[in-house]
Amino acid sequence: MTTPEPAAQAVGAMLRTARLRRMMLPEQPAEHLGVPTQAVIDMEDGHRSITVAELTALIRLYRCGQDRQPLWGLLIHAAAQARTARDDEPGHARRLDACVRQARRVRWLSTALLPAPLQTPGYARAVDEHSTYRSGAPVPPAACPVYVLDVHVIRRGSGTPRLMAEQVEHLLRLMERGADIRIVGEDHPIPQLPGHLVEMELPAGRIMAQQDGQGVDYHRSGALFAHIDAALAVTDHYSSYEALRQAAAFHLALVEAGPAQTSWQTSTEGTIADVR
Template identity: 30%
Template sequence: MRYGPAVRRRKLGAELRRQRELAGMTSAEAARRVGWHQSKVSRIETGSSGVKPADVALLLDAYGVGDPELRALLGALCGAGSQGPQGARRGWWYAYRDLLPSAYLDFISLESEASRLRTLETTVVPGLLQTPAYARAVTRAALGDPPPEQVEELVRVRMARQSVLRGRRPLELCAVLDEAVLRHQVGGPEVMAGQLAHLMETASLRHVRLHVLPFSSGTHIGVTGPFVIFSFPRIADLDVVVLDHLTSSLYLERKEDLRAYSEAFTALRAQALSHENSLDFIAGINDGP
């Protein structure tokens, strides 16, 4: 879809409708203010059609929304990347648009604007916590030994994504990792040793929390597969769950789905080791028998 997945269109439309109502305007008044037909405003608000970044900026101007953070978030939801005071500007990932599938670009744009990310991983280390060597090995395995130059480009993207953990307002990351994630010899013993050391180093950041689900904890609700929950600053209704499949990603936005996955994550975190004990557990694996 040209201006982002359906889930983002609907969430963007709902927030634009809320901003219009806060401004005390009807959809007809908003349309007159920006020189459109009322049906265009309605289609945008219901998410039935995409919206260009410039149109989002035009509506926000009409509603008197000057908050740069809110404008940046809504700009990202229509696929614009960050939004500056002069209008939309593209995110850094735009330069990789010919290399990356649209689902991955959508994921990166959400990740770049989220304030919190909760994730369950059952087989591999989350991308935001990978070392270059580990990312290289995962990429080769996932793509079936692609050309070396393609691997390096994808690894650069993976490393660039990690800037969200070290910015002025870093992403709050909480990851529950099945013990299998730590045991799989991705790239061999040397690569895994470096990866486990990197996990412990990154977990020292105050906004990063790791929780290991040891094999001894038995069966858990996460056996159905990994998932990511994105949360956004100040607008809870924009939260979204992402499920990755081999050839696509599924975005879940219904309140029932969000509640179910949030409750599942809370249960998994309670069943897992504490952050401190998880780091000791990882150190024990890295030290060997």
């Protein structure tokens, strides 16, 4: 069996999340569509094509009419067997989150800004992004994600030190609760990417989503995944926690000293580097 196109897998994962939010079993949409239950499961896995009529019926059943246009657009990409499918309609970050929640493995790579799941509401407003949607019945993620961040992500925002101090403290609390956050230092540079790269292992195979401020592109798995592997090979929990602790101390020092200070200074070694 050939690997389904990224758009087909993404639409299926989004529909499964929508069904779970309504606390429905697969039998209910199957009866609604007049198809076998396995057909709905295959549809959600990305193994079965979905018609416009079926998609329209499911959107009504799950009461997610706000996603009608973007899901139709992704469905057209899947029907055309497009290698890249773009979702640039309002709510694209929420739909990406719905897709991520059905993955068996999730790995984020961010080199400029923090990915949405790690952002506090204040940070999201400051960088003009939207916090991840969380209304409806809770749907636990299928896999514990790994976040690989360039060290410059946590050094940003020297002009807003109080906000960054709160954000980095939030990351430290997340790590203390078990979140797998890796900070890659300057001695192991990774390609500077626009937006965030998300690797998802869905039931039918791996796909990649690249999110920027205007939308999300869904691709087949690509060579960039090797950079995630390389980054994970040179990081660990302890060095990443220390990098966050130093970043928190730096931003707190800026709060006290004022925004005129523009250098990066570690709290333990006293080394200085430019803040980017």
